[in-house]
Amino acid sequence: MQGKMIARAKELLQNGTVNRVIGWKAGDFAYDITPAVFNSAEELDAGFVYNDFCGANFSKYLVKESRKEGKILVFLKPCDTYSFNQLTKEHRIIRDNIYVVGVPCDGKTDGETLKLKGITGITGIKTEGDSFVVDTLYGEKTIAKADALPERCLSCKSKKHVAYDELLGEDGEVCESNRFDMVEKLEAMSSEERFNFWRGELSRCIRCNACRNVCPACTCERCVFDNDNSGIAQKAAADSFEENMFHIIRAFHVAGRCTDCGECSRVCPQNIPLHLLNRKFIKDINEFYGEFQAGEDTETRAPLNIFDTEDVEPSVVYEKGGN
Amino acid sequence: MIDETLIPKLGVVTDIRQDTPDVKTFRVVGTDGKKVFEHIPGQCAMLSIPGVGEAMFSITSSPTNTEFMEFSIKKCGCLTTWLHAMDVGQQITIRGPYGNGFPVESAFKGKDLLFIAGGIGLAPLRSVINYIRDKRDNYGKVQIIYGSRSMDDLVDYKEIIDEWMADDGIEVNLTIDREQEGWNGHVGFVPNYVKELNPDLGKTVVMCGPPIMIKFTLGGLKELGFKETQVFTTMELRMKCGVGKCGRCNIGSKYVCKDGPVFRFDQLSQLPNEY
Amino acid sequence: MFKLSLNNLNDLFKAAAEGGALYIPADDGAGQARFTRWCDGMEMSKALKTVKSAKEFFFPQTESLVDFKMKGKEIEIIDPRTESEDFVVFGVRACDARSFSILDKVFLADPVDTYYKSRREHGTIVTMACSRPEETCFCTAFGVDPTAPEGDAVCYMTEDELFIEAKTEKGTAFVEKVKAVLTDGDAAPVEAQKAAVKEILPKLPLANLSTDSFGGDKLMELFDSPKWAELSASCLGCGTCTFVCPTCQCYDIRDFETGHGVKRFRCWDSCMFSDFTKMAHGNPRLTQLERFRQRFMHKLVYFPANNDGEFGCVGCGRCLSKCPISMNIVKVMKTLEGESK
Amino acid sequence: MQVNEKEFKPTIVAFCCNWCSYAGADLAGTNRLNYPADVKIIRVPCSCRVNPMFILRAFQRGADGVIMCGCHPGDCHYTTGNYYARRRMTLLFSMLDYLGIERERTRVEWVSAAEGAKFAATMNEFVETVTKLGENKRLEDLRCKEK
Known part of the structure; x- marks a missing residue:
């Protein structure tokens, strides 16, 4: 696929359809891949990669890139296309300045996920069928791809591209996903268990803002948490309350707009399962106001921008079982 | 002497003077009625109203003033707006002094001095000018070129007219940006006025004002034949600690709060233009 | 033993x-x-x-500096x-x-x-x-x-x-x-x-990394390098690298109004954040390029300039593992190698 | 801070819309209906004005329970404001519950200008519920509590 992508990118640069390409650039190891803009065929040859570690979602970069001169070529994986649609709908990107090539994805992993599985000292990675063969400083290790994938890929919601100008390879289908399993499990817990669970997770937050800065739905010109008068601008959480507040407000602000791309959890240096907050909102919206997938198209209005006179009352929260 | 750098001392505002529509001068003493600390001209202090903010201000009174310290502050942000709204008797917190100050006892000694200021840029220079006026014998001729947007925006106008201009050996040249009723003096921007006045090349220059003024005045001075080693200025950047540790006021490897705020232009030209 | x-x-x-x-x-x-x-x-x-590094034992992410009680025009200062x-x-x-x-x-x-x-x-x-x-x-x-x-x-x-x-x-x-x-x-x-x-x-794959191109005497050449633009292009402007770094020590001092007093606290800050140098009248580091450059210049140039040539990095590799876009000091050093004579 | 269990009196913040609920509270007053003084009313132009941040800030500053009151759905002075508010608060309260914050600490009630009795009854009932729950510990800011 990498070869096909480079070839196609070169053609599009050559025939003037686009003047630059945003893609993944190889690093020092097999897994440390950086998003980069390529301006020429030479640059593409020198560094463009597409492999199992190209997890970064480029949609958000397009907010700035699409405002620059000329058209940019972007390669989008299926889940990235949902964010892309959402941004198009919100007029945050200029669609006409972007040429989208959809590329297939079988799930993307990253160095940190491998390390959590106990594979350290990684010097090289090869893909052999359904497994990764990892060269390490301490010998060769093999791990099944299915075991090496992060949660967001194990519960992939769709392999179908919802926005593209052309496709490379076959398009997939919307998947039967089990992505709400963990949310349900939490809902079934007692209030105190949930509290302890979240305290355990959120107390690790260091307020690095990576989740916010990477999030394709967080595109405010000026974030409320960058407002000095909020008292908590961009800074460390000085109290457990502030850890909670930051994540509640952030999740709330993207509710109905979050496409569940999972970037927040991918980038969190403390491995906080932030997607569980977003998925709770998605699940609630589905249950209360009907099935809704943000980014599925560019027309449907977001659930928090509309209402129905027959909507459930907030008391629905007490009426459901458990405590 | 600084024992606890980050824990401030208490100060009381004993007098507030409206200098221009957006500049007020505040007189501050300690709770015991004495000066909170001693300083050298050009040094700064961190003033704060808890809950509102803390910021660095240059001390505009001369160290030769043994009774109190003064700060001329322009209203432009959160804290300064608060300061402008407060009344006499308000307590504030104060810590310092910070920075290197002007070399009044070394490089300036025995020299003819030329002060160039624009707008609120006079504030840090006022400390030096009054220091020199009090120790007149140690210094040569003093020339002051000061410009502002309008007559009303000339800080310390009364002191300039009544005291500075009355002093022997001090030449004061004032200018404002645009013609104004009641103004008989010079009209025009500071950089051009400096060129018109064509000051003596032997003078040591001390300059402070908005970045754009500094840029063009420095160019003008160089055209006249001044060397960068003759020209001093004082800088300001965002500061939190005041002691070179919080890491934000650096220009290249120099911290404005500790290595500055007074720099000579030949020192600045060795540093990145990131200010 | x-x-x-x-x-x-x-x-x-x-x-x-x-x-x-x-x-x-x-x-x-x-x-x-x-x-x-x-x-x-x-x-x-x-x-x-x-x-996270062990620096937080000596320089915690947040710590109380001083408390104030306000009453009318009076302020009481309390060392907590x-x-x-x-x-x-x-x-x-x-x-x-x-x-x-x-x-x-x-x-x-x-x-x-x-x-x-x-x-x-x-x-x-x-x-x-x-x-x-x-x-x-x-x-x-x-x-x-x-x-x-x-x-x-x-x-x-x-x-x-x-x-x-x-x-x-x-x-x-x-x-x-x-x-x-x-x-x-x-x-x-x-x-x-x-x-x-x-x-x-x-x-080790990074065993040959060289610091020869860096140091306090290389300030202007490195600062003016055109390569900072491409290096910083995809930086998200988050504080991950700073907060996991054992040597990053920049901090902010802020006040918190508790309703019955003011707590002044110190917390980690990051030069990667947009408000790091923001003042009432403007910001000397307007884009991510300048902020990104500041972080690496500090470690590789400014710190050695002020500390007898000692670099402000210890090579722990945390930023390599944790940067969301895998941009790090090693890539910066490799890219800038040879930019200074 | 010592809190005597027996004497625990909760702090309740009630966001009331200007057109219905605030008038309802007024009516409760003129009709001399009793409800605890621990309820602090914050008047907002419309229930739709209530930002989720307001609710959290109320808890941070020491509220033990937060209630939002607005016009009955369909009766909003601005026609549709409370419909949007309803969706927001439903999702927010569900999220707070999900994070393990006691769900009884938050509440929405629709109170019209004519329902002074309902206002008083609602507040009495809410205060009672929150009193039973005790002090808000799970969404507190310790800095605001220590004296």
């Missing part, structure tokens, strides 16, 4: 925790290592490094500090141990930061030599020897034994305190292990 069987590690911890706090690297809920206050039975993590307890940080790696001497150069330089100093005085650092360096390690480029860490006392771990050696007065006191569980050890297994690790070091 003393030793102890790894099976008896819990006894060592129990003895060390007597009358004070003991912190060891332990795995958290997400499977990553972090320094955790030891309680009976807690196991030491097998990971090479903790997610109470006597802090002695503590031991166990299992600090060589890179983190070196970072303390870098932080000392900032916080203990005149005027001394008394908050930091007090913690330094109360803390004993027991380091642990590395036995399994990883691909992201490049401490040797900054002159750190992972087989011989600094610290008050140094530990070496072999297959089944832990060796411990005191290096300073505090270290001696620590060894004295836990002596009951130790037996005399012989240096040979330690030397053998050091030699084995020294064989691995040159094989």
Whole structure:
């Protein structure tokens, strides 16, 4: 696929359809891949990669890139296309300045996920069928791809591209996903268990803002948490309350707009399962106001921008079982 | 002497003077009625109203003033707006002094001095000018070129007219940006006025004002034949600690709060233009 | 040199925790290592490094500086500090141990930061030599020897034994305190292990990283390099690198209005954040390029310029693992190599 | 701070819309209906004005329970404001519950200008519920509590 992508990118640069390409650039190891803009065929040859570690979602970069001169070529994986649609709908990107090539994805992993599985000292990675063969400083290790994938890929919601100008390879289908399993499990817990669970997770937050800065739905010109008068601008959480507040407000602000791309959890240096907050909102919206997938198209209005006179009352929260 | 750098001392505002529509001068003493600390001209202090903010201000009174310290502050942000709204008797917190100050006892000694200021840029220079006026014998001729947007925006106008201009050996040249009723003096921007006045090349220059003024005045001075080693200025950047540790006021490897705020232009030209 | 069987590690911890706090690297809920206050039975993590560095023991992410009570026009200033307890940080790696001497150069330089100093005085650092360096390690480029860490006392771990050696007065006191569980050890297994690790070091992928192109005297050439634009292009402007870094020490001072007073606190800040240098009248570092450049210039140029050539990086590799877009000091160094003459 | 269990009196913040609920509270007053003084009313132009941040800030500053009152759905002075508010608060309260914050600490009630009795009854009932729950511990800011 990498070869096909480079070839196609070169053609599009050559025939003037686009003047630059945003893609993944190889690093020092097999897994440390950086998003980069390529301006020429030479640059593409020198560094463009597409492999199992190209997890970064480029949609958000397009907010700035699409405002620059000329058209940019972007390669989008299926889940990235949902964010892309959402941004198009919100007029945050200029669609006409972007040429989208959809590329297939079988799930993307990253160095940190491998390390959590106990594979350290990684010097090289090869893909052999359904497994990764990892060269390490301490010998060769093999791990099944299915075991090496992060949660967001194990519960992939769709392999179908919802926005593209052309496709490379076959398009997939919307998947039967089990992505709400963990949310349900939490809902079934007692209030105190949930509290302890979240305290355990959120107390690790260091307020690095990576989740916010990477999030394709967080595109405010000026974030409320960058407002000095909020008292908590961009800074460390000085109290457990502030850890909670930051994540509640952030999740709330993207509710109905979050496409569940999972970037927040991918980038969190403390491995906080932030997607569980977003998925709770998605699940609630589905249950209360009907099935809704943000980014599925560019027309449907977001659930928090509309209402129905027959909507459930907030008391629905007490009426459901458990405590 | 600084024992606890980050824990401030208490100060009381004993007098507030409206200098221009957006500049007020505040007189501050300690709770015991004495000066909170001693300083050298050009040094700064961190003033704060808890809950509102803390910021660095240059001390505009001369160290030769043994009774109190003064700060001329322009209203432009959160804290300064608060300061402008407060009344006499308000307590504030104060810590310092910070920075290197002007070399009044070394490089300036025995020299003819030329002060160039624009707008609120006079504030840090006022400390030096009054220091020199009090120790007149140690210094040569003093020339002051000061410009502002309008007559009303000339800080310390009364002191300039009544005291500075009355002093022997001090030449004061004032200018404002645009013609104004009641103004008989010079009209025009500071950089051009400096060129018109064509000051003596032997003078040591001390300059402070908005970045754009500094840029063009420095160019003008160089055209006249001044060397960068003759020209001093004082800088300001965002500061939190005041002691070179919080890491934000650096220009290249120099911290404005500790290595500055007074720099000579030949020192600045060795540093990145990131200010 | 003393030793102890790894099976008896819990006894060592129990003895060390007597009358004070003991912190060891332990795995958290997400499977990553972090320094955790030891309680009976807690196991030491097998990971090479903790997610966050050990700097927070001396320079915590947030700390109270001073409290104010306001009444009319009057202000009362209260120093909130109470006597802090002695503590031991166990299992600090060589890179983190070196970072303390870098932080000392900032916080203990005149005027001394008394908050930091007090913690330094109360803390004993027991380091642990590395036995399994990883691909992201490049401490040797900054002159750190992972087989011989600094610290008050140094530990070496072999297959089944832990060796411990005191290096300073505090270290001696620590060894004295836990002596009951130790037996005399012989240096040979330690030397053998050091030699084995020294064989691995040159094989690390970043073993050849060079600092020759950097230093205080290369300021303008590096600052003006056109390559900063491409390096910073995809930077998200988050603070991950800063917050996991053992040597990043920039901080912010802020006030919090509690409703019955004002708490002034200090917290970690990042030069990568957009408001870091923002003033009422503007911002000298307007785009991510300038902010990104500041972070690396500080470590590779400004810090050595002010500290006799010592770099502000210890090569721990945390930013390599944690940057969301995998941009890091190694890529910066490799790209800028040769930019200065 | 010592809190005597027996004497625990909760702090309740009630966001009331200007057109219905605030008038309802007024009516409760003029009709001399009793409800605890621990209820602090914050008047907002419309229930739709209530930002989720307001609710959290109320808890931070020491509220033990937060209630939002607005016009009955369909009766909003601005026609549709409370419909949007309803969706927002439903999702927010569900999230707070999900995070393990006691769900009884938050509440929405629609109170019209004519329902002074309902206002008083609602507040009495809410205060009672929150009193039973005790002090808000799970969404507190310790800095605001220590004296």
